[in-house]
Amino acid sequence: MSSKLEVVGLKKAYKSADVLRGVSFDVRDGEFLSILGPSGCGKTTLLRLLIGLLAPDEGHIYKDGAEITHERPDRRGMGIVFQNYALFENMTAKKNVAYALRFHGMTKAEAMARADEMIAAVGLTEHADKLPRSLSGGQQQRVAIARTLALSPDIVLLDEPMSALDVATRLSMRAELLRLGREFGTTLIYVTHDQEEAFALSDRIMIMDGGEISQLDTPENIVAHPANAYVQSFVLDNLRAKVDSLSRFTGGIGGGA
Ligand SMILES: Nc1ncnc2c1ncn2[C@@H]1O[C@H](COP(=O)(O)OP(=O)(O)OP(=O)(O)O)[C@@H](O)[C@H]1O
Numbered sequence: 001m002s003s004k005l006e007v008v009g010l011k012k013a014y015k016s017a018d019v020l021r022g023v024s025f026d027v028r029d030g031e032f033l034s035i036l037g038p039s040g041c042g043k044t045t046l047l048r049l050l051i052g053l054l055a056p057d058e059g060h061i062y063k064d065g066a067e068i069t070h071e072r073p074d075r076r077g078m079g080i081v082f083q084n085y086a087l088f089e090n091m092t093a094k095k096n097v098a099y100a101l102r103f104h105g106m107t108k109a110e111a112m113a114r115a116d117e118m119i120a121a122v123g124l125t126e127h128a129d130k131l132p133r134s135l136s137g138g139q140q141q142r143v144a145i146a147r148t149l150a151l152s153p154d155i156v157l158l159d160e161p162m163s164a165l166d167v168a169t170r171l172s173m174r175a176e177l178l179r180l181g182r183e184f185g186t187t188l189i190y191v192t193h194d195q196e197e198a199f200a201l202s203d204r205i206m207i208m209d210g211g212e213i214s215q216l217d218t219p220e221n222i223v224a225h226p227a228n229a230y231v232q233s234f235v236l237d238n239l240r241a242k243v244d245s246l247s248r249f250t251g252g253i254g255g256g257a
């Protein structure tokens, strides 16, 4: 796989506090990359720099080999899904999707046809004409994802998109997200502070601590070769504790796995 996104020496400070202290990494075309780290380590700041809602103090961002560090957000071919969905409350699910397309220059007929297609892709055809307040959290999240994918970004950034959902909805949304990523060939960068979610979804995981990357590798390699004591405790010991707390039940569920 070729490099879709390349980040070199990205730094950002607020007043005197360093939030990102020189972050460098690459993301491969079509990859599912999770960014995993505790609250306040700089995950959202990094996403905002990638999509251009914030300017870095230092460093460079390249997409498909071309520098985009100072490119306008709407010219980066990236989409973002925020944690709180941020739907327009006075527009139906379908109009939420169509609005963004109209904004980007499609005719009304084109926008409605594309919105229908995207609403179907996330399994919401029956709910297309409902307002957000009449949709469940998971359904609202699907609208937010459909709205972002409708513009055909080749990179989608997701900032803790599942944190407001119940466990069952999360599990079905995970499968949906993986399917959509594959279907549209999208490169996905997924921010989470949930170790299990990162391990379940990702081709590779970037583990952050205090504005730096502790390790960026496949789930298998992180388990086999944790880079330092932080990765061992924050990631692996936490995962182990989850597995242990469930192990006395799993023998009885589905024959144990
Ligand atoms: N506009 C701002 N002005 C000053 N400090 C900020 C600003 N935005 C973020 N910070 C600080 O930068 C640090 C990183 O914030 P960021 O939102 O990137 O964290 P995060 O990893 O996304 O955390 P969480 O998991 O809680 O969402 C935090 O200490 C935060 O208080």
Ligand SMILES: [Mg+2]
Binding pocket: 043, 044, 045, 159
């Ligand atoms: Mg955040």
